[in-house]
Amino acid sequence: MVERELEVITEIHRIVTDELEWKGAVEPAQDLVRDLQLDSLGLTVLAVGLENRFRIRLSEEDAQGVRTVGDLARLVARRVAAPADAVSEVGP
Amino acid sequence: MLSASGQDRSPFIRAVGRALPPHYASQEQLIAAFRELWATRHFNLERLEDLHRAVQVGGRHLALPLEAYPPLVTFQQRNDAWIRAATELSETVVRQSLDAAGLAPSDVDHVFFVTVTGISTPSIDARLANRVRFREDIKRTPLFGLGCVAGAAGVARAADYLRGFPTHTALLVAVELCSLTLQREDLSIPNIIASGLFGDGAACAVLRGAEVPGAKGPRVVASRAVFYPDTERIMGWDVVDSGFKVVLSAKVPGLVKDHIRGNVDGFLAQHGLTRGDIRHWVAHTGGPKVLEAFEEALELPAASLERSWASLREVGNLSSASVLFVLGETLEQVDARPGDWGVMMAMGPGFGAEMVLLRW
Numbered sequence: 526m527v528e529r530e531l532e533v534i535t536e537i538h539r540i541v542t543d544e545l546e547w548k549g550a551v552e553p554a555q556d557l558v559r560d561l562q563l564d565s566l567g568l569t570v571l572a573v574g575l576e577n578r579f580r581i582r583l584s585e586e587d588a589q590g591v592r593t594v595g596d597l598a599r600l601v602a603r604r605v606a607a608p609a610d611a612v613s614e615v616g617p
Numbered sequence: 618m619l620s621a622s623g624q625d626r627s628p629f630i631r632a633v634g635r636a637l638p639p640h641y642a643s644q645e646q647l648i649a650a651f652r653e654l655w656a657t658r659h660f661n662l663e664r665l666e667d668l669h670r671a672v673q674v675g676g677r678h679l680a681l682p683l684e685a686y687p688p689l690v691t692f693q694q695r696n697d698a699w700i701r702a703a704t705e706l707s708e709t710v711v712r713q714s715l716d717a718a719g720l721a722p723s724d725v726d727h728v729f730f731v732t733v734t735g736i737s738t739p740s741i742d743a744r745l746a747n748r749v750r751f752r753e754d755i756k757r758t759p760l761f762g763l764g765c766v767a768g769a770a771g772v773a774r775a776a777d778y779l780r781g782f783p784t785h786t787a788l789l790v791a792v793e794l795c796s797l798t799l800q801r802e803d804l805s806i807p808n809i810i811a812s813g814l815f816g817d818g819a820a821c822a823v824l825r826g827a828e829v830p831g832a833k834g835p836r837v838v839a840s841r842a843v844f845y846p847d848t849e850r851i852m853g854w855d856v857v858d859s860g861f862k863v864v865l866s867a868k869v870p871g872l873v874k875d876h877i878r879g880n881v882d883g884f885l886a887q888h889g890l891t892r893g894d895i896r897h898w899v900a901h902t903g904g905p906k907v908l909e910a911f912e913e914a915l916e917l918p919a920a921s922l923e924r925s926w927a928s929l930r931e932v933g934n935l936s937s938a939s940v941l942f943v944l945g946e947t948l949e950q951v952d953a954r955p956g957d958w959g960v961m962m963a964m965g966p967g968f969g970a971e972m973v974l975l976r977w
Contacts, residue, residue, distance in 0.1 A: 566867030576661045
């Protein structure tokens with residue numbers, strides 16, 4: 526699981542760098558909104574990028590508990606491990 | 618605004634015509650058309666469909682039938698189609714507007730032409746002159762690049778001109794064919810949102826100087842432009858080999874919330890007015906979040922922006938033409954009383970805003 530989370534963090538770094546003009550490092554403790562300065566569009570771009578890379582669906586309910594890069598990495602890793610959980614969910 | 622001799626030099630808005638291209642597609646038809654394309658890169662298509670529905674647009678009028686778009690691949694192909702359709706739609710809307718004003722093309726002294734969706738030299742106003750036969754001394758001012766703000770800014774610049782030439786008549790022609798800028802191969806989220814929001818349309822405002830005998834309509838009392846420094850990446854185009862690739866930031870509603878109240882209050886105060894004195898609000902349709910930001914920041918009474926909301930639902934965001942659609946509907950549908958004040962406002966790439974003070 527930890528290995529998968531590291532893979533997700535690498536992908537988060539790629540997305541925010543390539544698509545959202547972020548120039549700094551990406552660490553698990555960073556707050557997505559406060560530290561990475563992601564607005565609603567940025568969060569959507571990030572979610573879509575992760576869905577495409579890992580072939581999963583992230584729901585609005587999922588987002589309620591996600592504040593940091595680490596939270597997001599754990600969520601994505603869980604979805605990859607159990608994709609059936611998310612099949613009926615609809616994204617925001 | 619008075620001249621040195623004490624005369625009111627505020628020009629009149631005599632009529633505002635609106636024209637939509639004949640091809641229409643509902644939002645669901647457009648989603649169906651895009652879905653296969655989205656699936657080439659994206660996994661969760663429902664999320665993209667929801668983004669398209671979230672902009673609250675019911676459908677769009679299009680310059681071409683849906684099936685005519687896929688063969689247009691290069692910038693030249695798209696822009697050639699744009700020139701043809703923009704010229705035709707300009708002619709339609711100018712003839713309609715002049716008829717509504719009871720004027721002939723020979724009555725026009727100056728044409729301001731605004732667009733951000735295609736390029737042409739000679740500009741569309743020249744092609745228009747050959748079709749409707751303006752006088753040979755017609756003055757032409759094509760303006761490219763102001764984007765959504767150009768409807769309000771164009772009225773303001775035309776009014777500035779008419780203060781200097783108060784016996785003249787000016788047209789502001791706004792033509793936007795956003796569908797012909799769409800980069801289908803750009804499957805980024807900003808482009809997918811833009812493809813759900815922007816539509817095609819044209820508008821033409823007929824303005825007459827204060828000394829034109831019998832001129833009537835609401836007057837353009839004053840205008841004010843506001844430039845927001847260091848906001849170049851908020852909205853615009855990246856010009857690429859295949860045309861115009863949209864730059865669209867989610868920061869637009871935030872900018873509206875942060876600035877528009879101070880901008881409007883400062884502008885009105887220059888004229889001894891407050892927001893409570895304004896009976897008619899003519900706002901660029903933007904998108905749902907922009908309209909909500911206007912309502913919230915300006916603390917507008919319920920239904921103040923109903924015409925903007927209706928226009929957004931019916932035809933989408935028509936860039937510079939949108940605020941003129943709302944202005945035209947205000948002129949025709951609202952029971953305005955002599956002495957009523959109105960504010961027209963729009964924002965666009967720069968980033969910047971333009972406010973226009975109207976008096977009936």
